[in-house]
Amino acid sequence: MALHYRTCPFCEATCGLEVETQGSEVVSVRGDKEDVFSRGFICPKAHGLKQLHEDPDRLRTPLVRRDGELVEATWDEAFEEIDRRLSPLLAEHGRDAVAVYLGNPIVHNLSGVLYGPAVLRALGSRNIYSASTVDQMPKQVSSGLMFGTMLSIPLADVDRTDHLLILGANPLVSNGSLLTAPDMRGRLRAIRERGGKVVVVDPRRTRTAEEADEHHFIRPGTDAALLAAMACTLVEEGLADPGPLREHLNGLDEVMELVRGFPPERAAGACGIPAEEIRRMARELAAAPRAVVYGRVGTCTQEFGTLASWLVDVLNVLTGNLDREGGAMFAQAAAGQRNSSGNGGSGRGVRLGRWDSRVRGLPEVFGELPVSCLAEEIETPGEDKVRALITLAGNPLVSTPNAERLQRAVGGLEFQLAIDLYVNETTRHADVVLPAPQPLERSHFDLAFYQLSVRNVANYSPAVFEGEGPAEWELLLRLAGVVSGQGPNADVAAIDDLVVSTLVQREVSMPGSPVEGRDAAELIAELEPRRGPERILDLILRVGPYGDAFGAAAGNGSPALTLDELERNPHGVDLGPHRPRLPEMLRTPSGKVELAPESIVADLERLRPVLSRKLNGDMVLIGRRHLRSNNSWMHNLPALVKGKDRCTLHIHPDDARRLGLDDGGRALVSSAAGRIEAPVELTDGIMPGVVSIPHGWGHDAPGVRMRVASEHAGVNSNVLTDETKVDPVSGNAVLNGIPVRLQPI
Numbered sequence: 001m002a003l004h005y006r007t008c009p010f011c012e013a014t015c016g017l018e019v020e021t022q023g024s025e026v027v028s029v030r031g032d033k034e035d036v037f038s039r040g041f042i043c044p045k046a047h048g049l050k051q052l053h054e055d056p057d058r059l060r061t062p063l064v065r066r067d068g069e070l071v072e073a074t075w076d077e078a079f080e081e082i083d084r085r086l087s088p089l090l091a092e093h094g095r096d097a098v099a100v101y102l103g104n105p106i107v108h109n110l111s112g113v114l115y116g117p118a119v120l121r122a123l124g125s126r127n128i129y130s131a132s133t134v135d136q137m138p139k140q141v142s143s144g145l146m147f148g149t150m151l152s153i154p155l156a157d158v159d160r161t162d163h164l165l166i167l168g169a170n171p172l173v174s175n176g177s178l179l180t181a182p183d184m185r186g187r188l189r190a191i192r193e194r195g196g197k198v199v200v201v202d203p204r205r206t207r208t209a210e211e212a213d214e215h216h217f218i219r220p221g222t223d224a225a226l227l228a229a230m231a232c233t234l235v236e237e238g239l240a241d242p243g244p245l246r247e248h249l250n251g252l253d254e255v256m257e258l259v260r261g262f263p264p265e266r267a268a269g270a271c272g273i274p275a276e277e278i279r280r281m282a283r284e285l286a287a288a289p290r291a292v293v294y295g296r297v298g299t300c301t302q303e304f305g306t307l308a309s310w311l312v313d314v315l316n317v318l319t320g321n322l323d324r325e326g327g328a329m330f331a332q333a334a335a336g337q338r339n340s341s342g343n344g345g346s347g348r349g350v351r352l353g354r355w356d357s358r359v360r361g362l363p364e365v366f367g368e369l370p371v372s373c374l375a376e377e378i379e380t381p382g383e384d385k386v387r388a389l390i391t392l393a394g395n396p397l398v399s400t401p402n403a404e405r406l407q408r409a410v411g412g413l414e415f416q417l418a419i420d421l422y423v424n425e426t427t428r429h430a431d432v433v434l435p436a437p438q439p440l441e442r443s444h445f446d447l448a449f450y451q452l453s454v455r456n457v458a459n460y461s462p463a464v465f466e467g468e469g470p471a472e473w474e475l476l477l478r479l480a481g482v483v484s485g486q487g488p489n490a491d492v493a494a495i496d497d498l499v500v501s502t503l504v505q506r507e508v509s510m511p512g513s514p515v516e517g518r519d520a521a522e523l524i525a526e527l528e529p530r531r532g533p534e535r536i537l538d539l540i541l542r543v544g545p546y547g548d549a550f551g552a553a554a555g556n557g558s559p560a561l562t563l564d565e566l567e568r569n570p571h572g573v574d575l576g577p578h579r580p581r582l583p584e585m586l587r588t589p590s591g592k593v594e595l596a597p598e599s600i601v602a603d604l605e606r607l608r609p610v611l612s613r614k615l616n617g618d619m620v621l622i623g624r625r626h627l628r629s630n631n632s633w634m635h636n637l638p639a640l641v642k643g644k645d646r647c648t649l650h651i652h653p654d655d656a657r658r659l660g661l662d663d664g665g666r667a668l669v670s671s672a673a674g675r676i677e678a679p680v681e682l683t684d685g686i687m688p689g690v691v692s693i694p695h696g697w698g699h700d701a702p703g704v705r706m707r708v709a710s711e712h713a714g715v716n717s718n719v720l721t722d723e724t725k726v727d728p729v730s731g732n733a734v735l736n737g738i739p740v741r742l743q744p745i
């Protein structure tokens, strides 16, 4: 028997697990009571780790398509096939002929985060797509424009706030998104126990709403109108007061003037929330000693996603709650950026729209294009059309808009490669599928989520089991070798050395780096004998805000975090609560918070007509999240799909009566994009005029090799979503507020 301490890789909460093994068997998975962050908390998904390890459907051997069938092959055969198919295509049609789609699990994967970029750089394609433009890009864009980087996202300080206003998020089920916080139920209850208040705005009475003091139904897609109306209230009633923040703000007067155009009395009809309630919510937000607004998926996956995401932080600024305890604060992650030295932060800021998508002309955002464009980039003739697709831990045929169009488009590709755990709805079309190591076969450190964490912590987990194939970083670098023209048997170790050398060179030549001017070769030698992700992680930690700076910080009272230190602390290292970081964390060119970014302010014009919208009896579709599910990829684990069917159409009883739908019956749901049949579930927990179907389902497609998932297939809600509808500033898909028609079957 052996005990292993791991960080759970299944969602953003980063809970500590105690995994008991015997030989190659997982005996049990429990919460790690000594974990410095989660203190033993886990949710039911954690038990899926054992079933994922045992899952007979999980891929262990590469698959190559021969005579139309995916058949087992050796790793060498698989890479030879990739080289045989991909290299001529790149040579003849150029780099943009090959698109890449990065799925959400990549960001939970240390090798994926560290070595995925090496593949993308080696490929050099502009056709990079990811799950980020499905559900979170608006927040990254608004934060990037306001604060200077794509991860400078203000985080609700839930552990110290007195008033938490949540829009479009269900953290009791998600355990936080762009807000890493194990045990959200406990944290929200603690707000109320210390006399604070939790308010939820959502078209559904979610589990979070049931725990809250107050819940307001809101018409999907109108969060920006509500938030603007709240900001207007603050300004009109003399409650807007950023306090000491004022000296760090650009554009305050402009924003205060702009929001005056959105009085609650005009927004109420569109939102479905009475004007007096909107004003009261704004007054209470301003009056609370410490308050914060948190908006998430529902505020991003809509036509005004960037506006809504921006207005969340406008409210945090206007109430003086940005960068203060109990308000919206910035993490200082062990592997994140240091504060800049001197009197104020400044940097290059973010540059968006460096290129446009070929067909629709949508702008690039943080190096990628909106995934809503992918189908048209494959289908539309032209020398520079997309001819091949590489998916890394992604299932875009289920998780991106207008799934049926994308499926037709993918059918016309000249080559498709997937790295994945399963043959799923997307990878069944691939010509080569490389099995990804399962989580217990890889080391873990949450590079991304500790930058979004409500407390500064760091926790590293070594792999529990030896993988059956190459380590993930090795297979990614082997792929980088193919796409860079080195053939199927590139020297992976040499590419790794090059990656590390480039990173170290960048550090020693970066002004303000703690190793500025040091000898790169000496630093690389100090990282010996580590290789792969551990070597890069050690480097990042050592030059990070708590790092030993390769000895420069030792003995002077500064912290001295290294990977060695994390290995000595299997329950993690607590780096303390957030502290105010303005202005030193800013990376805007001005060194100020840009409260009125030009592209966002310009988009306000699009919001004005929404104020005249009235609820007209039409039905609109939204998604929903379940505690036992995270997108599409956990549905082959029996523990997570057992029980009653969860992929149902939620509808209010009044709407059901009007439309002739019965509880337990079936409905034909149609939209501009497509139609599906779904089982009907009546609930007064949804706003009249709104129906909800969870996304990530529809596992009954031929060729899918996920037996459990196929038995609990559900329907693919993204057959109904429309790839032509995006939030124009971020390019994010619009998945909420889709007009639908319903009829009984």
Ligand code: SF4
Binding pocket: 008, 009, 010, 011, 012, 013, 014, 015, 041, 042, 043, 044, 045, 046, 174, 175, 182, 183
């Ligand atoms: S809340 Fe998230 S991180 Fe924690 S156990 Fe559940 S799935 Fe894992």
